[in-house]
Amino acid sequence: MPSQTLLVDFPAVVKSKVLEKLDLFSILKLRKVCYNLRQFIDENPPKFNSCAVEVTTTPGECISINMKSPEIVSLVFRPDGNGCKMEWKVSYKVRKVVVEMGNYIDVFLRELEGIMKYHWRPVLKSFSIQQFEWDVRREVSEELTRIGCVHTDEVVFDGCSLDQIAAFLPFFNSDDLNKIRIEDLFKQEKEDQEDDIRMLNLQKIKQSEQWKNSKHVKIEAWDFYVKIRDFLNFEQVEIKCEMMSVQDIILIKESFLTSSRLDDFSIGLENYHDREQLYASFGFPSLPVDPETQEEEWFFRIPTNEDVLSIRDVPVE
Amino acid sequence: MSCEEPTTSPTPENNITVVSSDGKEFLLDLKLTEQSETLARLISNFEYDRTDVKKDPVPLGNITSAQMQKIIEWLQHHRYYPKWEQNDIHYSTSFTFETWVEEYLNIPNNEMFELLNAANYLNIPRLFSTICRIMASRITGKSAEQIRTVLNIKTDVKNDVYTGIPIQEDSSSSEDGMSEISLSPSPPPI
Numbered sequence A: 001m002p003s004q005t006l007l008v009d010f011p012a013v014v015k016s017k018v019l020e021k022l023d024l025f026s027i028l029k030l031r032k033v034c035y036n037l038r039q040f041i042d043e044n045p046p047k048f049n050s051c052a053v054e055v056t057t058t059p060g061e062c063i064s065i066n067m068k069s070p071e072i073v074s075l076v077f078r079p080d081g082n083g084c085k086m087e088w089k090v091s092y093k094v095r096k097v098v099v100e101m102g103n104y105i106d107v108f109l110r111e112l113e114g115i116m117k118y119h120w121r122p123v124l125k126s127f128s129i130q131q132f133e134w135d136v137r138r139e140v141s142e143e144l145t146r147i148g149c150v151h152t153d154e155v156v157f158d159g160c161s162l163d164q165i166a167a168f169l170p171f172f173n174s175d176d177l178n179k180i181r182i183e184d185l186f187k188q189e190k191e192d193q194e195d196d197i198r199m200l201n202l203q204k205i206k207q208s209e210q211w212k213n214s215k216h217v218k219i220e221a222w223d224f225y226v227k228i229r230d231f232l233n234f235e236q237v238e239i240k241c242e243m244m245s246v247q248d249i250i251l252i253k254e255s256f257l258t259s260s261r262l263d264d265f266s267i268g269l270e271n272y273h274d275r276e277q278l279y280a281s282f283g284f285p286s287l288p289v290d291p292e293t294q295e296e297e298w299f300f301r302i303p304t305n306e307d308v309l310s311i312r313d314v315p316v317e
Numbered sequence B: 001m002s003c004e005e006p007t008t009s010p011t012p013e014n015n016i017t018v019v020s021s022d023g024k025e026f027l028l029d030l031k032l033t034e035q036s037e038t039l040a041r042l043i044s045n046f047e048y049d050r051t052d053v054k055k056d057p058v059p060l061g062n063i064t065s066a067q068m069q070k071i072i073e074w075l076q077h078h079r080y081y082p083k084w085e086q087n088d089i090h091y092s093t094s095f096t097f098e099t100w101v102e103e104y105l106n107i108p109n110n111e112m113f114e115l116l117n118a119a120n121y122l123n124i125p126r127l128f129s130t131i132c133r134i135m136a137s138r139i140t141g142k143s144a145e146q147i148r149t150v151l152n153i154k155t156d157v158k159n160d161v162y163t164g165i166p167i168q169e170d171s172s173s174s175e176d177g178m179s180e181i182s183l184s185p186s187p188p189p190i
Helices: A012-020 A024-031 A035-043 A104-118 A137-147 A162-171 A209-213 A246-258 A275-282 B037-045 B065-077 B099-104 B109-122 B125-139 B144-151
Strands: A053-058 A062-068 A072-080 A083-090 A093-101 A126-130 A154-158 A179-183 A216-225 A236-243 A264-269 A296-301 A308-313 B015-019 B025-029 B157-159 B166-168
Touching (some): A012 A035, A024 A035, A024 A104, A024 B144, A053 A104, A053 A137, A072 A104, A104 A137, A137 A162, A162 A209, A246 A275, A246 A296, B015 B037, B037 B109, B065 B099, B065 B109, B109 B125, B125 B144
Parallel strands (some): A053 A126, A154 A179, A216 A236
Antiparallel strands (some): A072 A083, A083 A093
């Protein structure tokens, strides 16, 4: 009698139980082990797989698919002559490298399709565009055009300019997109504006369905003034910028008292506003000022329900 | 027939006798049988937990004496553990095990296979889940080639009779000629 092979010869119910305990990456690897396992996995796709899949593109360098498995597993695709250099990394260490014929975007798309077929839902956790060099927009546009419509919960623009963000944003499915994160916003040089600090003009972006439908936004724009009206449609907002007018901070308070959507608003300012103006509007803080942290806190009753609005002012050295 | 006694000797009132497929009898403390849903249900149905009920030996036709011995070892070790509860589906699977469990399951593949089937048949969820986790821990993070070694699968690859170089007999093992890294289920576009 031939000896039994672990897993392969297990009863279906047992096989399924083992598969349930595996991450997505391991299941995809298991498909390649033998015909029996591949057939079983394809006919009985594991149901409880909550592994997060993220895509990061670094124009001019590579595009990668990242999974937590439980270590960070990455598949990295780089253009290599007429082919594609493909790296398999575990916890950021390269485990294997191969070169395949064909355009790197084709190879990336093929692998992404294969992964998402077995993912518990066809939506990425995050799609990140990391722009470290200026003027490589063409490559990102080509990648996004080839993908067609990106289904992701979050999009991250790192080092991009506002014009680039406006051009890339329409590629993301607005029904799936919940979070927009803008990090290290690139300041485009304009001849007619010599100031180091300029107003953040979101005119091109805020008309998009993606901006209107998202619930969370996080923006890091240290060289900019920010107008708060651009962010009052979100549930959660985190802004880091150069400066904001006291009138805008008062507007946030008024919006919280009337909006059912706003939930959390955090602002980090490089140049702090005049506290006296805040006292004139808010009154003195509701709690005694902590002499060590200089933290101040106000409470306001929200007229429409029993919730209380809390505003904290925390100076940071 | 011989009669095996577990480490703690059960008294006639608080035990049942189970018979393995090769005819060996084992005295089992009723406290231990609580870990097996199959045995616990049987005991409840036949009211074997009552002292005034005659207890017939329970035949376990799918389980050999060697497997039963191994199972009893598990039941004894977990005698005072809290009742097993199924983890939430979003619970992140842990691949760390207590030393005793690692030593207990440090057994050849064929024994592991038999033990898992026995745990499934007797419905011992803690043991069943632990073996599944051990299996998963041996697979996770490995390449297809390494998994083949772990599972002892050799059938898909054959050596060329002339050169001795491994050849792909079943295309599935190389994913239609694609590289080891590739995860895609479909062949690459031409």
